[in-house]
Amino acid sequence: xxxxxxxxxxxxxxxxxxxxxxxxxxxxxxxxxxxxxxxxxxxxxxxxxxxxxxxxxxxxxxxxxxxxxxxxxxxxxxxxxxxxxxxxxxxxxxxxxxxxxxxxxxxxxxxxxxxxxxxxxxxxxxxxxxxxxxxxxxxxxxxxxxxxxxxxxxxxxxxxxxxxxxxxxxxxxxxxxxxxxxxxxxxxxxxxxxxxxxxxxxxxxxxxxxxxxxxxxxxxxxxxxxxxxxxxxxxxxxxxxxxxxxxxxxxxxxxxxxx
Amino acid sequence: xxxxxxxxxxxxxxxxxxxxxxxxxxxxxxxxxxxxxxxxxxxxxxxxxxxxxxxxxxxxxxxxxxxxxxxxxxxxxxxxxxxxxxxxxxxxxxxxxxxxxxxxxxxxxxxxxxxxxxxxxxxxxxxxxxxxxxxxxxxxxxxxxxxxxxxxxxxxxxxxxxxxxxxxxxxxxxxxxxxxxxxxxxxxxxxxxxxxxxxxxxxxxxxxxxxxxxxxxxxxxxxxxxxxxxxxxxxxxxxxxxxxxxxxxxxxxxxxxxxxxxxxxxxxxxxxxxxxxxxxxxxxxxxxxxxxxxxxxxxxxxxxxxxxxxxxxxxxxxxxxxxxxxxxxxxxxxxxxxxxxxxxxxxxxxxxxxxxxxxxxxxxxxxxxxxxxxxxxxxxxxxxxxxxxxxxxxxxxxxxxxxxxxxxxxxxxxxxxxxxxxxxxxxxxxxxxxxxx
Numbered sequence: 100x101x102x103x104x105x106x107x108x109x110x111x112x113x114x115x116x117x118x119x120x121x122x123x124x125x126x127x128x129x130x131x132x133x134x135x136x137x138x139x140x141x142x143x144x145x146x147x148x149x150x151x152x153x154x155x156x157x158x159x160x161x162x163x164x165x166x167x168x169x170x171x172x173x174x175x176x177x178x179x180x181x182x183x184x185x186x187x188x189x190x191x192x193x194x195x196x197x198x199x200x201x202x203x204x205x206x207x208x209x210x211x212x213x214x215x216x217x218x219x220x221x222x223x224x225x226x227x228x229x230x231x232x233x234x235x236x237x238x239x240x241x242x243x244x245x246x247x248x249x250x251x252x253x254x255x256x257x258x259x260x261x262x263x264x265x266x267x268x269x270x271x272x273x274x275x276x277x278x279x280x281x282x283x284x285x286x287x288x289x290x291x292x293x294x295x296x297x298x299x300x301x302x303x304x305x306x307x308x309x310x311x312x313x314x315x316x317x318x319x320x321x322x323x324x325x326x327x328x329x330x331x332x333x334x335x336x337x338x339x340x341x342x343x344x345x346x347x348x349x350x351x352x353x354x355x356x357x358x
Numbered sequence: 359x360x361x362x363x364x365x366x367x368x369x370x371x372x373x374x375x376x377x378x379x380x381x382x383x384x385x386x387x388x389x390x391x392x393x394x395x396x397x398x399x400x401x402x403x404x405x406x407x408x409x410x411x412x413x414x415x416x417x418x419x420x421x422x423x424x425x426x427x428x429x430x431x432x433x434x435x436x437x438x439x440x441x442x443x444x445x446x447x448x449x450x451x452x453x454x455x456x457x458x459x460x461x462x463x464x465x466x467x468x469x470x471x472x473x474x475x476x477x478x479x480x481x482x483x484x485x486x487x488x489x490x491x492x493x494x495x496x497x498x499x500x501x502x503x504x505x506x507x508x509x510x511x512x513x514x515x516x517x518x519x520x521x522x523x524x525x526x527x528x529x530x531x532x533x534x535x536x537x538x539x540x541x542x543x544x545x546x547x548x549x550x551x552x553x554x555x556x557x558x559x560x561x562x563x564x565x566x567x568x569x570x571x572x573x574x575x576x577x578x579x580x581x582x583x584x585x586x587x588x589x590x591x592x593x594x595x596x597x598x599x600x601x602x603x604x605x606x607x608x609x610x611x612x613x614x615x616x617x618x619x620x621x622x623x624x625x626x627x628x629x630x631x632x633x634x635x636x637x638x639x640x641x642x643x644x645x646x647x648x649x650x651x652x653x654x655x656x657x658x659x660x661x662x663x664x665x666x667x668x669x670x671x672x673x674x675x676x677x678x679x680x681x682x683x684x685x686x687x688x689x690x691x692x693x694x695x696x697x698x699x700x701x702x703x704x705x706x707x708x709x710x711x712x713x714x715x716x717x718x719x720x721x722x723x724x725x726x727x728x729x730x731x732x733x734x735x736x737x738x739x740x741x742x743x744x745x746x747x748x749x750x751x752x753x754x755x756x757x758x759x760x761x762x763x764x765x766x767x768x769x770x771x772x773x774x775x776x777x778x779x780x781x782x783x784x785x786x787x788x789x790x791x792x793x794x795x
Binding site: 100102104121123125126127128132135136151152153154156157158160162163164165166167168169170171173174175176177178181200203204205208209249250253254255256280281283284286287288289290291292293294295296297298299300301302303305306307 | 611614617618644682727731750753757758763766767775780781789792
């Protein structure tokens with residue numbers, strides 16, 4: 100798999116067209132790594148000159164900030180900005196809406212100004228430019244529902260890019276009763292991913308999984324590694340893993356084309 | 359002697375408006391206890407938001423049933439109050455329906471006719487609202503924070519509206535001259551037969567209804583300050599001053615930036631004495647433990663909240679039985695702010711520590727840690743209140759001032775600090791996925 104680093108580009112005296120910000124989940128979480136690889140396959144297939152920071156990348160600081168540790172967040176941010184500015188980065192794409200939100204909205208006032216895109220927006224732009232073709236392949240006619248990640252949807256008003264990609268797969272896109280602006284959280288945001296939930300009568304991801312199952316989908320499409328984990332766990336909890344699959348949009352596109 | 363009613367009216371009006379003005383001053387003082395925040399940018403967008411969201415009720419109609427009836431009550435209330443202008447002139451100068459002399463019959467008739475129709479529409483809507491609150495028992499009106507005063511408050515407002523609308527119709531129906539002229543009495547004409555037999559009695563009823571109507575309006579005006587109903591005024595500034603940035607952007611704390619930049623500056627001398635003239639005041643507190651630590655827009659938010667509960671009904675934590683309710687966060691903030699305000703009043707303009715705070719005495723840490731920061735509450739609010747920003751400020755206080763994060767979060771933060779990821783993986787291994795199958 101061809102995954103050049105910024106350092107390699109710099110050594111050659113070249114600049115990639117975009118930095119792929121992999122994120123902690125995309126780097127370390129076994130499930131999310133599959134999303135990372137699927138996205139890289141698409142990028143390579145579309146001949147996109149991208150690079151990653153590799154060992155020079157560090158947590159954006161999102162979970163620290165949402166947990167209340169502004170100091171740790173800003174230390175992370177300033178360190179990352181120093182690295183990215185040294186490479187003169189202009190454009191960033193990431194498959195994690197939390198990284199996307201933080202890089203796009205919270206880095207500028209600390210000196211990091213980049214054109215930041217979520218991978219669904221980036222793939223949509225490749226599609227519009229004719230650099231990417233999406234075919235239904237094995238997904239043709241399947242029923243897909245899309246779970247809006249909070250940090251992509253409500254937080255940044257990106258609702259259409261993921262849906263337009265899904266429609267290109269020749270599938271039937273069905274919406275849950277709570278979608279877009281009213282999309283229910285998967286339960287992982289605000290640093291909840293890293294702690295047990297407070298006492299209650301249900302887990303948030305179970306509630307959301309039930310909403311998804313109501314529309315009887317074959318596939319639950321996600322656009323966030325954390326949502327993906329939460330929905331996958333929900334499907335397992337409901338013992339539906341044989342009939343419903345949870346996949347990131349990048350995985351769906353890559354799999355449809357047997358990349 | 360003949361001027362006694364005019365004088366009485368003037369006294370009533372001055373007392374009613376005066377007491378309200380006094381409370382508005384207190385309200386503004388309390389809101390200004392908050393920290394400064396600049397929300398004066400992008401004025402055209404702000405006017406547009408106010409026009410769409412407050413004036414145009416664009417977010418109310420996202421729930422069509424409540425939205426529809428709310429628009430009737432809102433439009434009805436605003437428009438019928440044009441009539442108050444005539445009442446005030448009549449009251450002060452002893453005239454009777456002064457606008458009949460200024461406006462042509464057709465216009466006066468159209469106005470009063472519209473008011474009458476709206477009054478009936480408002481009555482019906484208010485009854486439906488009452489049924490929703492007391493008979494159907496919608497879940498969002500039954501939460502723990504809606505017991506006691508908040509429940510009574512909601513009903514008292516509805517009773518006020520019923521009484522005011524009824525008085526308006528009765529006042530018109532018993533007005534013999536108005537009925538005989540027959541312009542604009544589209545609804546009240548059907549009640550006129552009840553009064554036309556006894557002209558003297560009709561006159562007394564008309565006058566009584568007239569006095570009670572204007573007195574009722576003044577009492578209602580003064581009730582606002584003590585009620586969730588303040589939203590009818592504050593929704594306008596609140597939507598104007600609302601955050602315009604993407605909802606996912608949480609403001610970077612400038613005080614922290616100062617420290618971080620100092621730490622990152624290789625030339626900074628950590629033992630340097632502060633420069634001449636540099637402020638050596640108390641170090642800024644991080645986050646919020648009490649209302650004075652919040653900014654004034656957050657405090658305005660608290661006074662604007664009308665406790666409709668749309669935020670809470672959309673909250674994933676609340677839906678799954680956790681203690682967190684964004685509405686309660688707003689109600690607590692207002693209650694505590696009122697308490698602080700009363701403390702200041704009782705202590706000659708200075709706040710004397712009462713050993714209480716918004717955090718712990720009102721909002722528990724269990725509520726704060728249940729938030730997923732998903733912004734559903736912010737999106738749901740029909741008047742652009744932001745409960746999430748208050749939750750985040752209080753988390754910041756817990757973590758940065760008290761090191762009181764849940765253990766698992768401390769582990770997560772320790773990992774980020776040591777190896778640049780929330781999990782204990784080595785930063786040098788970040789690209790290992792490339793070679794794995």
